[in-house]
Amino acid sequence: MIDGLGEHQLQAYLASGQLPELARRLPEWRGTLTSTFPSTTMSAMTTLYMAEPPAVTGWLGYSLFDGDDVLDMLFQRRATPQGEVRALNSAELARLRGVDSQAKRLSALGVPCRHIAPATFQNTFLTDWFSEGADFLGYENHADVPALWPAAFQPGYTLAYFPEYDTACHAYGVGSPQAVAELRSLDGLLAALLDSRPRDCAVLLLADHGHINVAALPPSAEYLACLNGLPAGEGRALTARFLPGKAEAARHLLSEVAEVLTADELWAQGWYGGPPQTEADRARVGELTAVPRSHFQFVPPGRPHLRGTHGGWTEAEMRVPVLCWR
Ligand SMILES: [Zn+2]
Numbered sequence: 319m320i321d322g323l324g325e326h327q328l329q330a331y332l333a334s335g336q337l338p339e340l341a342r343r344l345p346e347w348r349g350t351l352t353s354t355f356p357s358t359t360m361s362a363m364t365t366l367y368m369a370e371p372p373a374v375t376g377w378l379g380y381s382l383f384d385g386d387d388v389l390d391m392l393f394q395r396r397a398t399p400q401g402e403v404r405a406l407n408s409a410e411l412a413r414l415r416g417v418d419s420q421a422k423r424l425s426a427l428g429v430p431c432r433h434i435a436p437a438t439f440q441n442t443f444l445t446d447w448f449s450e451g452a453d454f455l456g457y458e459n460h461a462d463v464p465a466l467w468p469a470a471f472q473p474g475y476t477l478a479y480f481p482e483y484d485t486a487c488h489a490y491g492v493g494s495p496q497a498v499a500e501l502r503s504l505d506g507l508l509a510a511l512l513d514s515r516p517r518d519c520a521v522l523l524l525a526d527h528g529h530i531n532v533a534a535l536p537p538s539a540e541y542l543a544c545l546n547g548l549p550a551g552e553g554r555a556l557t558a559r560f561l562p563g564k565a566e567a568a569r570h571l572l573s574e575v576a577e578v579l580t581a582d583e584l585w586a587q588g589w590y591g592g593p594p595q596t597e598a599d600r601a602r603v604g605e606l607t608a609v610p611r612s613h614f615q616f617v618p619p620g621r622p623h624l625r626g627t628h629g630g631w632t633e634a635e636m637r638v639p640v641l642c643w644r
Contacts (some may be wrong), residue, residue: 319363319366319477319478319479319480319523319525320480320483320504320523321479321481321482321484321485321525322359322483322484322487322525322526322528322628323483323501323525323528323529324525324527324528324529324628324634324636324637324638325350325528325637325639326528326634327492327493327634328639330493331498331501336498336501336505337505338505339505339506339509340505340508340509342509343508343509343512343513343643345523345641345642345643346642346643347641347642348639348640348641349639350638350639351524351637353527353528353636353637353638354371354590354591355372355584355590355631356380356551356552356630357528357628357629357630357631357635357636358379358527358552358628358629359380359392359484359527360377360392361375361377361378361379362526362527363448363479364448366524366526367419367420367421367449367477368417368418368420369420370417371590371591372590372591373590373595373599374417374591374592375416375417376595378599378602378603379551379552379557379602380392380551380552381551381552382550382551382602383557383601383602383604384396384598384602387399388547388548388549388550391414394406394411394443396410397548416595418450419448419449419451420475421448421451421452422450422451424451424474425451425452426451429474429475430453430473430475431449431452431474431476431477432452432453432454432469432470432472432474432475432477433445433448433452433453433455433476433479434463434470434476434479435449435455435456435457435479435481436456436457436481437456437458438456439456440454440456455469460482460503460506463478463507463510464507464510464514467510468514470511471514471515471516471519480504480507482500482504483497483500483504484529486499487626488624488626489624490625490626491625491626492529492531492626493531508523520642520643520644521643522641522642523639523642524638524640524641525638526638527635527636528628528633528636529626529627529628530627530628530632530634530635531613531626532554532613532624532626533613533615534615534623535575535614535615535616535617536616536617537549537556537616537617537618538571540571541571541572542618544560544565544568544571545558545559545561545568546559546560546561546564548618549604549618550603551603551604551607551629552615553616553617553621553629554609554610554615554616554627555607555608555609555629555630555631556608556618557603557605557606557607557608558604558606559604560605560606565606569606575608575612575614576608577608577611578608578609579607579609580605580606580607581600581601581605581606581607585600609630610630615629
């Protein structure tokens with residue numbers, strides 16, 4: 319699982335010779351999947367680990383409303399409209415963990431599971447949830463990974479997760495030397511995996527979402543004046559609540575640069591993969607969600623601008639590869 323490697327980029331990197339090992343080992347079967355909406359790791363990776371859509375996991379974006387507060391799902395923090403930020407307590411975390419991982423379900427059926435990921439992820443909330451039922455195998459850097467592949471060749475199911483390419487794209491942009499260097503390294507790991515695997519070991523390569531390079535667009539002062547509390551969501555799918563009587567003005571402002579949908583429209587049109595499980599889930603997205611039409615992201619005050627990003631519904635963000643060697 320390569321975080322952020324959309325199908326568009328995969329094709330471009332293959333065409334320009336940046337993935338020589340993969341080019342020499344083209345898969346028996348190749349297709350694509352459509353990511354979740356928003357096309358963001360907190361939604362899409364949770365779907366891949368749980369085998370359930372965001373509507374079922376309740377992980378509907380990078381940050382979500384909880385009453386008047388906003389929950390940061392990646393760092394499991396609560397921000398209040400008064401500006402207070404605190405870590406979620408164990409009861410709050412337990413509520414976010416409503417679905418069992420594939421590994422937990424498989425291991426209950428007697429299938430041994432393993433989870434390969436950066437060693438720094440061990441004993442974090444997300445890894446404890448995502449890999450419950452699996453043996454965790456951590457790596458400090460890519461050089462450690464080939465020594466872990468033999469564990470993946472044992473009978474069972476192994477998920478190997480690589481976040482480094484996504485991180486480089488955020489910091490330096492898609493196609494940057496830093497992003498390409500991460501990809502070249504992953505290309506080498508894939509070669510080591512394919513060349514040393516036993517004949518009865520199938521390998522799937524996939525991603526959670528794509529990536530695009532974006533400019534920053536600070537929300538206008540007029541828009542910010544309409545807000546009731548903090549905005550949530552992501553830069554490519556900004557969601558917010560509005561002061562009484564201000565939603566129509568906000569919609570008008572946003573419509574100049576973005577597609578704007580109400581929460582009811584998003585749920586009714588199936589963007590989250592089904593109806594909300596609870597009324598609390600329905601309210602986790604704001605009144606209006608704005609998805610930029612061109613390549614920019616909203617950067618609310620206090621948020622960093624990222625050179626590359628994702629979250630919207632362009633094909634480059636949504637289309638992800640599935641490569642299969644059997
Ligand atoms: Zn990302």
